[in-house]
Amino acid sequence: MTKKKLITSVLSASLLVVGILQSGYKPWEEGMFPLSEIHKVDLKKAGLKISQNEIYNPNGTSLVDALVNVGGCTGSFVSNEGLIITNHHCAFSAVQQASTPEHDYLTNGFVAKSHEQEIEAKGLTCRITDSYEDVSDKVLGAVAQIEDPASRLQLINNAMKNIALEAEQKDPSIKAEVSEMFIGKTYVLFRYKTIQDVRLVYVPNRQIGEYGGETDNWVWPRHTGDFSFMRAYVAPDGSPAKYAKENIPYTPKKFLKVNPKGTNEEDFVFILGYPGRTFRHRPxxxxxxxxxxxxxxxxxxxxxxxxxxxxxxxxxxxxxxxxxxxxxxxxxxxxxxxxxxxxxxxxxxxxxxxxxxxxxxxxxxxxxxxxxxxxxxxxxxxxxxxxxxxxxxxxxxxxxxxxxxxxxxxxxxxxxxxxxxxxxxxxxxxxxxxxxxxxxxxxxxxxxxxxxxxxxxxxxxxxxxxxxxxxxxxxxxxxxxxxxxxxxxxxxxxxxxxxxxxxxxxxxxxxxxxxxxxxxxxxxxxxxxxxxxxxxxxxxxxxxxxxxxxxEGQLNKLMGDYVNVKEKFLRKDFIPDANSTLRLTYGYVRGYWPADATYMRPYTTIKGILEKGNTNNPEFAYPAQIKALWQAKDFGPFAKKDLNDVPVSFLYNMDTTGGNSGSPIMNASGELIGVNFDRAYGATINDYAWNESYSRSIGVDIRYVLWVAAKIDKANFLLTEMGIKL
Incomplete structure (x- = not known):
C-alpha cells in the first residue's frame, strides 16, 4: 500500500469511528452474547441490514438453525444436503484416523466427488442447539437454605443433572444440558439435537490447510487455508443414527448462503458460534x-x-x-x-x-x-x-x-x-x-x-x-x-x-x-x-x-456473590462468560496498530504465500499450482479488485475465543463471507480481557476457499452445491 493509500485508509476508518461515536452508538461491545441477550444490542445501528429476528427466532427458522457444534469447534450448514464448512484443524483428528502411509490424507488432502466416496469422520458428531430455557430459580431454589459449600455445590450439580434428565424424558430425541452462565448465579437448560454420522467431504492439502504451521500460529499476517468440508448423515427416516451405508444426507432447517464477493475494509460482520471458556468476571x-x-x-x-x-x-x-x-x-x-x-x-x-x-x-x-x-x-x-x-x-x-x-x-x-x-x-x-x-x-x-x-x-x-x-x-x-x-x-x-x-x-x-x-x-x-x-x-x-x-463449593458461592456486588457497584448487567453455548459477537473488518509505527492491514493475499515461501522454513512450503496460477493471474471471479489478488485471510475486531474455530463469519445480510480460525498474538488474552485496540480475530476469506476448491482441487461440484456460479 502506498503512503497516500495508507493514510486514506486509516483516515476513513477514523472518520467512521468518529461518526459512530457522534451518533451515540458504541460499536465495540465486549462480550459474546447468549441468544437471550441479543435484544440488548442494536445491531441495526451497528450496520446489520437484516432483521435481528432473522438471526435468532425462537418461534421460527433463523440463521441459528444453520449452526452446529462439531468436535468442539463450530461449523455451519452451507447446503440443503447437510454440507458443513468448518476449519481444517477441526477435522484434523478425523483425517489423521482415516490416514495410512498408503493413503496419507493428512498430507495430501482428500476430495470425495460423490456421496459414495465420502469417508467416516471418526470421533466427530454434530450438535445442533434446539432451544434453551432459564432454570436459575429451579437450580438455586434447591440450595436456598444450604450453608455448607461442598453440599451446596453437590446439590447444584444434582439439580442441573435432574433438570436435564427430565427434559430428555419429555423429549427422547434431544440431548439436554444445564449450563452455568454465571458461576453460582445463573443457569440455562439447553436442548440439543445430535447427529452421529459425520463424513469427510473435502480437506485441502496440508500445505494449504496448515500453511505456516506453528511459525504462523496465533500470528498476523496469516496465509492459512484453514477450512474443510464435512457432511451430516441421518437414518433413512430422518432420525439420528450411527455411521451406516444406508444413511442419507441430513436436511437442515436452514443453511447459509455463501457470498463469493467477500468483504471490504470497515464492513460490518458478525459471528455465531460456540466459544469455549472465558474468565473475565474473576478477581x-x-x-x-x-x-x-x-x-x-x-x-x-x-x-x-x-x-x-x-x-x-x-x-x-x-x-x-x-x-x-x-x-x-x-x-x-x-x-x-x-x-x-x-x-x-x-x-x-x-x-x-x-x-x-x-x-x-x-x-x-x-x-x-x-x-x-x-x-x-x-x-x-x-x-x-x-x-x-x-x-x-x-x-x-x-x-x-x-x-x-x-x-x-x-x-x-x-x-x-x-x-x-x-x-x-x-x-x-x-x-x-x-x-x-x-x-x-x-x-x-x-x-x-x-x-x-x-x-x-x-x-x-x-x-x-x-x-x-x-x-x-x-x-x-x-x-x-x-x-x-x-x-x-x-x-x-x-x-x-x-x-x-x-x-x-x-x-x-x-x-x-x-x-x-x-x-x-x-x-x-x-x-x-x-x-x-x-x-x-x-x-x-x-x-x-x-x-x-x-x-469448589466455596468458590462457586463467592464468585456468584462477587458478580452480584460488582453489578451493583458498576450499575450495569454483565454479559456472562463464554461456556461453549451458542453466542453472537459482532464488529468490523479492521486492521490495527500492534506496536508503534506498525500498522497491520486487514487482508493478506496469495502474493504473501509466495513471499513467505522464499524462506527456507519448511512450514512455508506450498503446492506448485499456487505459484503457477498466481503468475498467470488466474484468479477467476475471486479476486479483490483493489488488491488485484485473491484475499487469503482477514482481520476483524470481534470478540472470540477457543470454540469459535470454524464459526461462520457473516456480512450485514447474513451471508457467509469467511470462516473464523484464530486470533492475533495480542488477542490470546481474550479469555481474561478484551480490548478493541489489540483484540483481533482471524478468518479465512471465502474467496480463497472457493479459489482453492475450484482451481487447486477441482472440487467445482461443491461450488455448484453451494449455489456458486463460475
Whole structure:
C-alpha cells in the first residue's frame, strides 16, 4: 500500500469511528452474547441490514438453525444436503484416523466427488442447539437454605443433572444440558439435537490447510487455508443414527448462503458460534493463579512433550501420523498460553484487577446494607486462593498425568472397570461385563490410536521427576514410594520405568484389546506395576477430593456473590462468560496498530504465500499450482479488485475465543463471507480481557476457499452445491 493509500485508509476508518461515536452508538461491545441477550444490542445501528429476528427466532427458522457444534469447534450448514464448512484443524483428528502411509490424507488432502466416496469422520458428531430455557430459580431454589459449600455445590450439580434428565424424558430425541452462565448465579437448560454420522467431504492439502504451521500460529499476517468440508448423515427416516451405508444426507432447517464477493475494509460482520471458556468476571487472585501456575506449567510441559513426540515420530511415517493430532493440539495450547502470559504481563492485568477489587472493597465497606451481606467477601476470596495456591503444583500434575502417559490412561480405564465390576453382587457381574465391556474397548482403542511406547516412557519420566521435587506439603505418595528407594532419584526413576514398562502387558494393544479384556476373569486377575501405580494415584486423589469439593463449593458461592456486588457497584448487567453455548459477537473488518509505527492491514493475499515461501522454513512450503496460477493471474471471479489478488485471510475486531474455530463469519445480510480460525498474538488474552485496540480475530476469506476448491482441487461440484456460479 502506498503512503497516500495508507493514510486514506486509516483516515476513513477514523472518520467512521468518529461518526459512530457522534451518533451515540458504541460499536465495540465486549462480550459474546447468549441468544437471550441479543435484544440488548442494536445491531441495526451497528450496520446489520437484516432483521435481528432473522438471526435468532425462537418461534421460527433463523440463521441459528444453520449452526452446529462439531468436535468442539463450530461449523455451519452451507447446503440443503447437510454440507458443513468448518476449519481444517477441526477435522484434523478425523483425517489423521482415516490416514495410512498408503493413503496419507493428512498430507495430501482428500476430495470425495460423490456421496459414495465420502469417508467416516471418526470421533466427530454434530450438535445442533434446539432451544434453551432459564432454570436459575429451579437450580438455586434447591440450595436456598444450604450453608455448607461442598453440599451446596453437590446439590447444584444434582439439580442441573435432574433438570436435564427430565427434559430428555419429555423429549427422547434431544440431548439436554444445564449450563452455568454465571458461576453460582445463573443457569440455562439447553436442548440439543445430535447427529452421529459425520463424513469427510473435502480437506485441502496440508500445505494449504496448515500453511505456516506453528511459525504462523496465533500470528498476523496469516496465509492459512484453514477450512474443510464435512457432511451430516441421518437414518433413512430422518432420525439420528450411527455411521451406516444406508444413511442419507441430513436436511437442515436452514443453511447459509455463501457470498463469493467477500468483504471490504470497515464492513460490518458478525459471528455465531460456540466459544469455549472465558474468565473475565474473576478477581485478581484468579488471574494471578493463571499467570503464576497454570500458564507456565502447562506450556513448558507441552513443549517438552512435543519435542519428545517429534523426535520419536522420525522413526517412520506411521508413527508420525499416529502422534500428529496430539502434537498439533499441544502446540496450539502451548503458543496460546505463552501469548497469554506475555499479554497478561504486558497490560499488567493483575495490577488492574487489584485496583478494581480495592475499589469494590471500598464500595462494600461504605454501604451498610451491602457490608452486612458481603462484608467478608474479599477477604474470604483471598483466604481461599491462598489454599488453592498452596496445592497448585500437585493439582496441576494430577490434571496432566493421564493425558501425558497413555498407558496410565489405559490402566485407569481397566482399574475403574475392575472396581465397578467387583462392587456389584456376583449374580449381576456377567450382565455388567456384557453391557460395559464394549465401551471399555472403545475407550482403550481411542487411547492406543495415539500411543507410542518411546514417547510414553520419556514423558512418564518427566512427570515422575517433576513430582519428586515437590515440597513436603504437595508430595505425590506414589512417586514418593519410588524415589525413596535410593539416594539418587533420577537413577531410581529410570530403573522403575525400565522394570515397569518391561513387565507390563499394557504396552501390547493387541493383547489388551483381544485377550485381556475379552473376559471378566482375565480382567479381574491381571495386575502389573503401572496398574498399581495408577491405583495409588487414584487413592490419593480420592483422599484429597472432599477438601477439593469444599473449596469448589466455596468458590462457586463467592464468585456468584462477587458478580452480584460488582453489578451493583458498576450499575450495569454483565454479559456472562463464554461456556461453549451458542453466542453472537459482532464488529468490523479492521486492521490495527500492534506496536508503534506498525500498522497491520486487514487482508493478506496469495502474493504473501509466495513471499513467505522464499524462506527456507519448511512450514512455508506450498503446492506448485499456487505459484503457477498466481503468475498467470488466474484468479477467476475471486479476486479483490483493489488488491488485484485473491484475499487469503482477514482481520476483524470481534470478540472470540477457543470454540469459535470454524464459526461462520457473516456480512450485514447474513451471508457467509469467511470462516473464523484464530486470533492475533495480542488477542490470546481474550479469555481474561478484551480490548478493541489489540483484540483481533482471524478468518479465512471465502474467496480463497472457493479459489482453492475450484482451481487447486477441482472440487467445482461443491461450488455448484453451494449455489456458486463460475
Amino acid at each position: 485478581a487472585q484468579f488471574i494471578e493463579y493463571q499467570q503464576k501456575f497454570v500458564l507456565p506449567y502447562t506450556s513448558d510441559l507441552y513443549d517438552f512433550q512435543n519435542t519428545t513426540m517429534e523426535n520419536v515420530g522420525k522413526k517412520n511415517k506411521a508413527t508420525e501420523i499416529k502422534l500428529a493430532t496430539r502434537i498439533k493440539r499441544n502446540a496450539n495450547v502451548m503458543k496460546n498460553y505463552r501469548g497469554k502470559l506475555q499479554g497478561l504481563q504486558g497490560i499488567d492485568l493483575i495490577g488492574q484487577k487489584k485496583q478494581e477489587d480495592a475499589a469494590l472493597a471500598e464500595f462494600i465497606n461504605n454501604n451498610v446494607d451491602i457490608k452486612a451481606k458481603y462484608g467478608n467477601l474479599m477477604s474470604d476470596i483471598d483466604k481461599l486462593y491462598k489454599l488453592i495456591n498452596g496445592d497448585a503444583q500437585r493439582d496441576l500434575w494430577f490434571s496432566q498425568i493421564y493425558n501425558s502417559t497413555s498407558l496410565l490412561g489405559i490402566a485407569k480405564n481397566i482399574n475403574s472397570f475392575k472396581s465397578a465390576y467387583d462392587a456389584i453382587p456376583a449374580a449381576q457381574q456377567q450382565a455388567f461385563f456384557e453391557q460395559n465391556q464394549p465401551k471399555l474397548k472403545q475407550n482403550l482403542t481411542a487411547i492406543y490410536e495415539s500411543y507410542e511406547i518411546d514417547a510414553d516412557r520419556r514423558i512418564f519420566k518427566r512427570m515422575l521427576t517433576d513430582a519428586s521435587h515437590f515440597n513436603l506439603l504437595q508430595k505425590v505418595a506414589a512417586v514418593e514410594k519410588i524415589s525413596n528407594k535410593g539416594s539418587n532419584s533420577t537413577t531410581v526413576i529410570d530403573q522403575y520405568i525400565d522394570n515397569t514398562f518391561g513387565i507390563s502387558k499394557l504396552k501390547d494393544a493387541d493383547y489388551v484389546l483381544n485377550t485381556l479384556i475379552s473376559s471378566a476373569k482375565s480382567i479381574s486377575t491381571y495386575n502389573d506395576g503401572l496398574m498399581i501405580f495408577e491405583s495409588e494415584i487414584s487413592k490419593q486423589m480420592a483422599e484429597l477430593r472432599p477438601e477439593k469439593e469444599r473449596r
